[in-house]
Amino acid sequence: MNEPTTGPAPSPLEPPEPGPPSSFRRRPESSPGEGLTIRDLTVSLGGSDLLADLDLSVRRGEILALLGPSGCGKTTLLRTIAGLQAPAGGSVSWAGEDQRSVPAHRRRFGLVFQDHALLPHRNVGANVAFGLRMQKIPAPERRRRVAEMLHMVGLEGYERRSVATLSGGEAQRVALARALVTEPKLLLADEPFAALDRPLHDRLLADVRRILTELRQTAIHVTHDHTEAFAIADRVALMRDGRIHRTATPQQLRDDPQDAWTATFLGLGTIWYPTGGAATTGELDTPWGPLTLPPSTAGKPTASSSGDFCLLIRPEAVRLHRPAGVSATVSDVRVAGDRTIATFHVPAAPPVDGYVAAGATPGQTSTISLDPSGVTMLRSDAAQLSVRFVHE
Amino acid sequence: MRSRRLAPAALAALPAAFIGIFFLYPLVGVLVRSFDAGTLLATWRNPITADVLWFTTWQAFASTGLCLVVALPTAAVLARLRFRGRRLVHALLVVPFVLPTVVVAAAFLSLMDRFGLADRFHHTVWAILAAHVFFNYAVIARSVAAYWSQLDPAPEQAAAVLGASPLRVFGAVTLPRLAPAIGAVSAIVFLFNFTSFGVILILGGPRRATLDTEIWRFAVQRLEFDTAAALALLQLLCVLVLVVGATLWQRRRHIAERLRTDTARRVRGSADRVLLAGTLGVAAAVVGLPLAMLVERSLRSGGTYTLENYRRLGQGGERLQALFVSPLAAIRHSLEFAATATAIATVGGLLVALAVSGRRKRGAAALEGAFLVPLGTSAVILGFGMLLVLDRPPLDLRLSWWLVPIAHALIGMPFVIRSVTPALAAVSPRLREAAAVLGARPARVRREVDLPLALRGLAVGAGFAFAVSLGEFGATAFVVRPERPTVPIAIFRLLGRPGEAAFGQAMAMSVILLVMTAMAVLAIDRLRPAGAADF
DSSP states (O other), rough: OOTTTTOOOOTTTTTTSSSSOSSSSOOOOSSOOOEEEEEEEEEEEEEEEEEEEEEEEOOOOOOOEEEEEESSSSHHHHHHHTTTTOOOOOEETTTEEOOSSSHHHOOOEEEEEEOOOOOOBBHHHHHHHHHHHHTOOHHHHHHHHHHHHHHHHOTTTTEEEEEEEEOOHHHHHHHHHHTTTTSEEEEEEEEEESSOOOHHHHHHHHHHHHHHHTTTEEEEESSOOOHHHHHHEEEEEEETTTHHHHHHHHHHHOOOOBBBHHHHHOOSEEEOOOOOSSSSSSSEEETTEEEEOOOOTSSSOOOSSSSSEEEEEOGGEEEEOOSSSSEEEEEEEETTTTTTEEEEOTSSSOOOOEEEOOOOOOOOEEEEEGGGGGGGEEEEOOHHHHHHHHOO | OOHHEEEEHHHHHHHHHHIIIIIIIIHHHHHHHHHHHHHHHHHHSSHHHHHHHHHHHHHHHHHHHHHHHHHHHHHHHHHEOOOTTHHHHHHHTHHHHSHHHHHHHHHHHHHHHTOOHHHHTSSHHHHHHHHHHHHHHHHHHHHHOOOOTTTSHHHHHHHHTTTOHHHHIIIIIIHHHHHHHHHHHHHHHHHHHOOOOHOOOOOOOTTTTOHHHHHIIIISOOOOHHHHHHHHHHHHHHHHHHHHHHHHHHHHHOOOHHHHHHHHEEEEEEHHHHHHHHHHHIIIIIHHHHHHHHHHHHTTETEOOOOOOOOOHHHTTIIIIIIOOOOHHHHHHHHHHHHHHHHHHHHHHHHHHHHHHHHOHHHHHHHHHHOOOOHHHOOHHHHHHHHHHHEEEEEEOTTTTTTTHHHHHHHHHHHHHHHHHHHHTTSSSHHHHHHHHOOOOHHHOOOIIIIHHTHHHHHHHHHHHHHHHHHTTTTTHHHHHHTTHHHHHHHHHHTTTTSHHHHHHHHHHHHHHHHHHHHHHHEEEEEEEOOOOOO
């Protein structure tokens, strides 16, 4: 009791460290036991399955991004984990303990809502303190922890502000602080930045990543934006039609999307389905000229017959000003980040994007060829395939 | 999961028991009594009953028609023109609706007295019709204007482009589109007029009797409960037919309109200004004149302006003969009754609203509807039923102080439910979920989230319950103890006394009741949810 400035007694495992959050215990470096495990989870509404036999696991201290298009069931999964939605089957467990019979208010998971869901009749301080009050934390400690948390999210001294006066970014920070201050076992964030403008979005994203890493907070971050997912997460769970399609690191997903749907959803480039039967051991005849697939992708899904594989042509594959090549018409010249991208049209082929010099103009003709290092062989997607056959 | 579903039902148990014992049980008592007595058919066959039924019906028709004629032009102007003070006019038009019937009757007595018309019009149907117009003018004008202002003007513009004259447009397009709104409010106003009690008792005199006044006369004055019960059954049947008929008509006439926000346009040109001035003039005359005359009359005694009438109230007034108690005691009784009734109605209404908000749509509507039934039943039937059945153990409440506040709470509770339920429905489920995830049990969520956010609705409902209790006359006339009169009862007794002094005092008391009611209504408008600072 003669240490008025620190809260809970520091654990002997934890050497005191510099940095602002004095009382927020960082999770131990390598936590024993597992984190969240979801097995065969099925959630139904009105007779149709929103989630079907879904499996997912999140390690302690890990930030997992749940990435998928609108309507794929991300929010439903999050609400089911939080205990706000009852599953029809399967299990959600934390550290090996089944959570099915644990109501939402006893799970001690934190949830950040897309629309913040700040209590309008309470000020910022009372909103952040709400969870601590529910835990019957005494008022002095409550005040101190709220102040520290607000400091951490960059809203120092905001306690007495009315939530109605907050900007979108501030409200989002308050919502985050409210969830984090209770030291939840698992933080669930449902598209928390979807409504923010780009600069604010990027700044907040970096801040949240820093705070979560500092606290070694286990977190699931839901988003439909792959750049956001890649920026914040250690691992990304790609979700499609109520199932986890694939879980991988951002790097793995980008370098080897494995199938056409993933590559399309991540916006990695143009998908081309070989038509003629000329695909054999890695030599391909394409509308952009002959292509020798690099050894790294050869031996991937068998290239023995066309139809069950396709090619991802990334912008960096498209090379200009080669002596050999095909003639292509340029359209849609646009600035992307610090580079310029144009779309190239070749007869009997889908348009492909490639990087061009800043002076390119629509309508001009260029000679292009494909560099194998920018081409990745993928499994074609059943859905895509049928669409293609209908078109032909 | 199971406990969460059971909880709402448990919440409603207390108010359900309250309604069951003090509303349904008396209602059943009336039915049983009317069948048991054996005089049912004799009463119904009596030609006097036929006369009463006929008068009840035609005065209700005439009043409703007259109200429509006076109020629809006002509705048109309020709906179509935007002018400074429009919202204030809307707000002021609520006042007549919440005024006690006794005050309105007194206002019309003073109006007739002022212009020397008392001899010709007192105890005639004209005075009754005029008072009914006063009461319902605002009801019609406000509700039709609210609907009208949300109608998309495009069909009218299309008709005009197609060559229809403005009059033709109104008749062929606007009026049919307004029909559902006009029909709905007409049915409600007809119901009010059909079950009108205080106005008819005071302005109609002995020769003008409706079903409700006859029930009171037989039950309270002549103690012929069997006849009163037979008339009550007749009244209930009429109201039932009316409600069912109106509902069926409305379902048939339903028009799927895509409602817009206010489509009124700014006042421009002298034609608009004349129209507006005329409308405001009519509103002022219909609503303002009787009240002004009431205040004026209360300040007149012995031919001069004086505070004599009020002074006499303070000195005990006509206490020995008419009231048994001083007028000031009546004010105290009214305030005590109103406070108690408001407390009961607020707690009960809040519990019902919480129970309703925890349910799915269909169940919720049915549950809410069940608790709103007392609002559709005339206060006279309510009072008569209580008088009839609450006279034997274990519920021998004849002499109990509680009978009046209980009756008032029954009438006030629907107002609380109607103002709290929308407030609760507006609470985003996200907020409840946010609180739950942060560790709040379901009961705690209600206390921390729903309750504070519904507070304004609750305050409004409580204000209405209070105002309604202050002015309640129909039910009170049955269950009140002679030695504990409320202000409306005291006014009624004073009006029954001969002499200028008693009349003057009745006017003074009416003004006091008017001020008390107006203050309650103003408080409704002022109350805001308490700010946020319990950190």
